[in-house]
Amino acid sequence: MELVTPSIGLVFWTSLAFICLLILLRKFAWKPILGAIHEREQSIDEALNKAELAKQEMARLTSQNQDLMQQARAERDEILKEAKTLKDSILNEAKKQAQVEGAKLIEKAKIEIENQKKAALAEVKDQVSTLSLEIAERVLRTQLDDKTKQEALVANLLKDVELN
Amino acid sequence: MDCNRVFVSKVKRLTIVFTLLIAFLSIKIDTFAQVDSAVVPVDSAVAESAHAVSGEHGAEANHGKEKFEPTKVIMEHIADSHMWHLWGHTSLPLPVILYTPNGLEVFSSGNFHHGEHDYNGKYNNYRLEEDHIKVVGADGKVDEEASKAVLDFSITKNVAAMFVAILVILIVFISVAGAYKKRAGKAPRGLQSFIEPVVLFVRDDIAKPNIGHKYAKFMPYLLTTFFFILFNNLFGLIPIFPGGANVTGNIALTFVMALGTLIIVNINGNKYYWKHIFRPDVPFWLYPIMIPVELIGIISKPFALMVRLFANITAGHIIVLSLISLIFIFETLAIAPVSVAFVLFMDVLELLVAFLQAFIFTLLTALFIGMAVEEHH
Numbered sequence: 121m122e123l124v125t126p127s128i129g130l131v132f133w134t135s136l137a138f139i140c141l142l143i144l145l146r147k148f149a150w151k152p153i154l155g156a157i158h159e160r161e162q163s164i165d166e167a168l169n170k171a172e173l174a175k176q177e178m179a180r181l182t183s184q185n186q187d188l189m190q191q192a193r194a195e196r197d198e199i200l201k202e203a204k205t206l207k208d209s210i211l212n213e214a215k216k217q218a219q220v221e222g223a224k225l226i227e228k229a230k231i232e233i234e235n236q237k238k239a240a241l242a243e244v245k246d247q248v249s250t251l252s253l254e255i256a257e258r259v260l261r262t263q264l265d266d267k268t269k270q271e272a273l274v275a276n277l278l279k280d281v282e283l284n
Numbered sequence: 285m286d287c288n289r290v291f292v293s294k295v296k297r298l299t300i301v302f303t304l305l306i307a308f309l310s311i312k313i314d315t316f317a318q319v320d321s322a323v324v325p326v327d328s329a330v331a332e333s334a335h336a337v338s339g340e341h342g343a344e345a346n347h348g349k350e351k352f353e354p355t356k357v358i359m360e361h362i363a364d365s366h367m368w369h370l371w372g373h374t375s376l377p378l379p380v381i382l383y384t385p386n387g388l389e390v391f392s393s394g395n396f397h398h399g400e401h402d403y404n405g406k407y408n409n410y411r412l413e414e415d416h417i418k419v420v421g422a423d424g425k426v427d428e429e430a431s432k433a434v435l436d437f438s439i440t441k442n443v444a445a446m447f448v449a450i451l452v453i454l455i456v457f458i459s460v461a462g463a464y465k466k467r468a469g470k471a472p473r474g475l476q477s478f479i480e481p482v483v484l485f486v487r488d489d490i491a492k493p494n495i496g497h498k499y500a501k502f503m504p505y506l507l508t509t510f511f512f513i514l515f516n517n518l519f520g521l522i523p524i525f526p527g528g529a530n531v532t533g534n535i536a537l538t539f540v541m542a543l544g545t546l547i548i549v550n551i552n553g554n555k556y557y558w559k560h561i562f563r564p565d566v567p568f569w570l571y572p573i574m575i576p577v578e579l580i581g582i583i584s585k586p587f588a589l590m591v592r593l594f595a596n597i598t599a600g601h602i603i604v605l606s607l608i609s610l611i612f613i614f615e616t617l618a619i620a621p622v623s624v625a626f627v628l629f630m631d632v633l634e635l636l637v638a639f640l641q642a643f644i645f646t647l648l649t650a651l652f653i654g655m656a657v658e659e660h661h
Contacts, residue, residue: 122363123359123362123363123535123598124535124594125535126534126535126536126539127364127436127536128435128436128437129381129435129436129437129438129440129443130364130440130442130443130534130536130537131536131539131540132437133437133439133443133446134443134446134536134537134540134541135540135543137443137446137447137450138508138512138540138541138544140450141450141453141454141508141512142504142505142508144454145453145454145457145504145507145508145511146504146508148454148457148458148461149454149457149458149460149461150457150503150504150507150508151461151504152461152464152465153457153460153461153464153479153480153483154483154487154500154503155464156464156465156468156469157464157480157483157484157487159468159469160469163469
C-alpha cells in the first residue's frame with residue numbers, strides 16, 4: 121500500500137521543517153504573544169481589583185459623610201436646645217430682677233409719698249394753726265371787749281384743747 | 285476527576301477505533317479485489333464507447349487514449365509528486381535530491397519531461413515511473429535492486445506546499461507578535477484579534493484543563509502543532525497553485541507529528557507515569573498481560589493520532605475528487621451542478637474538519653502530556 125507507507129524524504133523534510141518552525145515560532149511568536157496576553161490579563165485583573173477597592177473606599181467615605189452629617193445635626197440640635205434654655209433663664213432672671221427693682225421703686229415711692237404726706241400734713245397743720253390763731257385773734261379782738269366773754273372763751277378753748 | 289472522565293471516554297473510543305481498524309485491515313484486501321474486478325470492465329467499456337472524454341486529468345494521465353480512470357486520477361492527487369501541477373499541461377518542476385551510495389545527486393524534475401524521458405545523472409540513469417524515481421540499468425530496464433539503494437530526499441509537491449504553509453505561518457505569527465510589541469497592553473486589532481482567540485482557546489481550553497499548572501512549558505509545542513496542522517489543512521483545501529497538495533493527508537507528515545507527540549509525552553513522563561506502565565495497580569499474576577498492554581498503549585496512542593489525521597484529510601480529498609470525477613464518468617455537463625453542489629457542501633464540511641482535526645490532534649496531545657505529567661497524591 122503506497123498510500124500508507126511514509127516516504128523517507130517527506131519524513132525527513134517534515135521533521136526538519138517542523139523543528140525549525142517550532143524553534144522560530146517559540147522564539148519570535150509564542151514568547152511575545154503569550155507574554156503580552158499574560159501581561160494584559162494581569163493588568164486587567166489589577167485594574168478590576170483597583171476598581172473594587174475604589175468602590176469600597178467610596179462606600180466607606182459615603183458612610184463616613186453620613187455619620188458626620190448626623191453628628192453635625194445632633195450637635196446643632198444640642199446647641200439650639202442650650203441656647204433656648206439660656207434664653208429662658210436670662211429672661212426669667214431679667215423678669216425677677218425687674219420685679220425686685222419695681223418692688224423697690226414702689227417701696228421708695230411709698231416712703232416718699234408718706235414723707236410728702238407727712239410734710240404736707242405738717243404744713244397744713246401749721247397753716248391751720250396760724251389761720252386759727254389769726255381767726256382767734258380777730259375773734260378775740262372783737263369779742264374780748266368785755267371780760268365775761270373773754271373768760272367764757274378761754275374756758276371754751278381750754279375745753280377744746282383738752283379734747284384734742 | 286474531569287480529566288479522568290475524558291480519559292475513560294478516550295480509551296473507549298481508542299478501543300473502538302482499533303477494533304474497526306483491525307476489521308478494516310482484515311477485509312480490505314478482499315474488498316479491493318472485488319472492486320478491482322468490478323471496475324475494470326466498466327473502465328474498458330467507457331473507453332470503448334466514448335472517445336470524447338474531456339477533462340485535463342484524464343487526458344494528462346493517458347496522453348491521447350482519452351480514457352478516464354477516476355481511481356488513478358484521484359490517487360495521483362492524493363499521493364506525492366515530483367512536479368507541482370499548475371494548469372493544463374503546465375507543471376512546476378521541483379528539485380530532485382537523491383542520496384545514492386556514491387553521493388548526492390541534485391537536478392530538476394523538469395528533466396524527466398513528465399516521465400517521458402530518462403535523465404542521465406552523475407552516478408546513474410534515472411526514470412520517473414508512476415512518480416517514483418527509479419534507477420535504469422544498462423539494459424534500459426528499471427533496476428529494482430539499485431533503486432532501493434537510492435534514497436529520495438526530493439523537494440516534492442508536499443514538501444514545497446508545506447514550506448509555503450510554514451512561510452505563511454511565520455509571516456502571520458511574527459507580524460502578530462510584532463503587533464503585540466507595538467501595541468503593548470492595548471486591545472488586539474486586525475489579524476491580532478483574529479489570532480488571539482485561537483491562541484487563548486488552545487491555552488484555556490486545550491492546555492490548561494488537560495495538563496494542569498505545568499501547561500506553560502508545553503504551550504509552544506501545542507500552539508505550533510495546532511497552527512501547523514490547521515494551516516496545512518486549509519492550504520490543502522485550496523484547489524489551485526499554492527495549495528492543493530495533500531500535505532496533512534500524507535502518512536509521512538502525520539507520522540512525524542505523532543512521533544513528536546510520542547517523544548514529548550515520554551520524555552516528560554514522571555515516575556507515576558512509568559509506574560503505571562511497569563507496576564500497575566493490579567494483582568501480581570496479571571503483570572504478564574498488563575505490561576505488554578501498557579507498552580502497546582504507549583505506541584497506540586500516537587498511532588491513533590497519526591491514522592486519524594491522515595484518514596480524515598485523505599478521505600475528504602478523495603470525496604471531493606470523486607464528486608468532481610462524476611462529471612467525467614458520466615461524460616455530461618448536466619451532472620455538473622449536482623457535483624458542484626456536493627463539492628461545495630463537502631468543502632464546507634472539510635473546512636470544519638480542518639479546524640476539528642487540528643483541535644483533536646492538539647487536544648489529544650495535551651491529554652497524553654497531561655497523563656504523563658500528572659501528580660498522584
